[in-house]
Amino acid sequence: MSYQFIHIQTYGDSVRSVGQNENHVNSARQVFGEAMRLPEYSRHVDNPLPAHCVGGTHTVEELARRRRERLLSIREKVVSKTGKTYERRLRKDAQTLYTEIHSHPMKCSVLLENYAQNRHVINQWLALLLRDFENRMPSGIEWSAVLHRDEEYVHAHILAINADQPKLNAASLHCGKTAASRYRAAHDTSSAIPPLPKPELLLRPRKPRKPKLARKQQTRVRNQRKYEAAIFEWEQACTQVHQENQKRLRLWRAESSAHLREARKLRTHVPEMKAYDDAMRALQDHYHDAVGKPCGLLRDGPRKERLSTVEHATRKRQAEKLAKDIKNVKHMRRETAAEAQNIADQTKTFVKNLEAREARLLLREEEIQRREKDLTARVSAFDELEVAMEETLSAAERGEIHFSARGFQLSNPNITEKLKNFLNPDLRQTPARKIFEKFLKLIKRTVVGSTGHPPVSTDEIPAEDLDRPGL
Structure with missing residues (x-):
C-alpha cells in the first residue's frame, strides 16, 4: 500500500x-x-x-x-x-x-x-x-x-x-x-425510501388475576392451584403469540429489504447521497x-484507475519524488527565513549602533556648544577686564585713586560704576576678577612704594575695603 x-x-x-x-x-x-x-x-x-x-x-x-x-x-x-x-x-x-x-x-x-x-x-x-x-x-x-x-x-x-x-x-x-x-x-x-408498513402483531392475552385470600385453608390451596394452572396456560399462550409475531417480523424484514433493494435500483440518484459523497x-x-x-x-489506490503493477510503481515513485521536492522546498523556505531573520537582526543591530553614535555625537555637539559659550563668556570677561584695567590705570595716573594701609578709595563715581563687576564681593569669583585684584595689588604696591609709606601686604585686598560703600 x-x-x-x-x-x-x-x-x-x-x-x-x-x-x-x-x-x-x-x-x-x-x-x-x-x-x-x-x-x-x-x-x-x-x-x-x-x-x-x-x-x-x-x-x-x-x-x-x-x-x-x-x-x-x-x-x-x-x-x-x-x-x-x-x-x-x-x-x-x-x-x-x-x-x-x-x-x-x-x-x-x-x-x-x-x-x-x-x-x-x-x-x-x-x-x-x-x-x-x-x-x-x-x-x-x-x-x-x-x-x-x-x-x-x-x-x-x-x-x-x-x-x-x-x-x-x-x-x-x-x-x-x-x-x-x-x-x-x-x-x-x-x-429516503420508506420501508413496507409493519405487519399487525398479535396481542398478548390478559394475565390471570391472582385470587383473593380465602378464609379456609383448603379453599386457599385450591385457588392457588387453579391460579398456577392458569398462569401456565397464559405463559404458553404468550410464547405462541411471541413466536408468531417474530415470524411475521422476520417475513416483513425480508420483504422490506427486497423492496428497498428494488426501489434503490430503480432510483436514479439521491441528492443527499450526492452531497454526502461530494463532501x-x-x-x-x-x-x-x-x-x-x-x-x-x-x-487513489491502483483499483481506482485500474493501473497495472508497473504503472502503479511509477506513480508511487512520482509521489515519493514529489514528497522529497516538497521537503526540499520547505527546507529552502526555512533557510530563507533564517537568512532573512539574520539580515533583520543585523539591520536592527546596525540601526541601534547608529542611534547610539548619533546620541554620542549629539552629546559631543552639546559639549562643544557649552564650551563655546563658556569661551565666549571668558573672552567677554577679559575684554571687560582690559577696559577696567585701562580705566584703573588712567585713574591712578590722574590721582583719582587714593591708597591707604587699609585699602583704597575712588573719587570718581563713573569709574566706580564701571568697576562694580570686579569690586562687588557678592558676585562669583572669576578668573578675570582674580587678575583684576592682583592688578590692584600691583598698583597699590607701586603707589605706596613711591610715596614712602610703609609697605603693605599684597596677598589680598581686605574684605572690609571691598565691602565699603562707594568702592
Missing part, C-alpha cells in the same frame, strides 16, 4: 452490524475497548501491544469516562402521542462518538526492524494528520489519539466527543453527514494536500 487511507465514522451505545456481516458488530464501547487494546476487544490481533497515546485533550480512558458522565447527565424532552411532555435519557442509538482511522503504508514489521530510522517518517505523518485534524474540527471538542503498531500496517485512531453540543451530537463533526443534513434542511425534503471526496482531496502529498502518498 502506497496510498493514503482515512476513514471517519460515528457511533452510539447501541450495537449495530458492520456492513452485511451480522457477526461483526460495533458500538462506542467496542471502539473504546479496541483503541485501549482491552483483551475482549482485541481478539483480531495476534500479539496485542499497549496503545501509544500521541495527542489529544485526554487519554482514551479519560475520554471514555468523560463521555459516560456526560451521557448520565443529559436529559431530553419528549412529546408523547397524547401530547404529554416528559424527560428521558438520551437514546442508545444516538451518535455521540466521532472516530477517524488513519493508516500508513509502512508495515509494523518494517517499523520495528529499523525503528530508529523509520520512526521519523511515522512522526512526520502523525504530526501532519494531528495538525490537520485540529484545523478541521471546531473549537470545544474533547479528543484523544492513539497509535497501534501490532497489526499489519501502522495506523492511528482518533476518538472525539462534541463536548460543546448539549446532546454530544457527533454527526455534526462528520463532514458527509453534515453536508447531507444541510441539503435536507435547504430543500425541506428527504429522498467525502473533498475530505480526501484536502487530506491529500495536507497529509498525503507531503508524506509521498497517492490520492
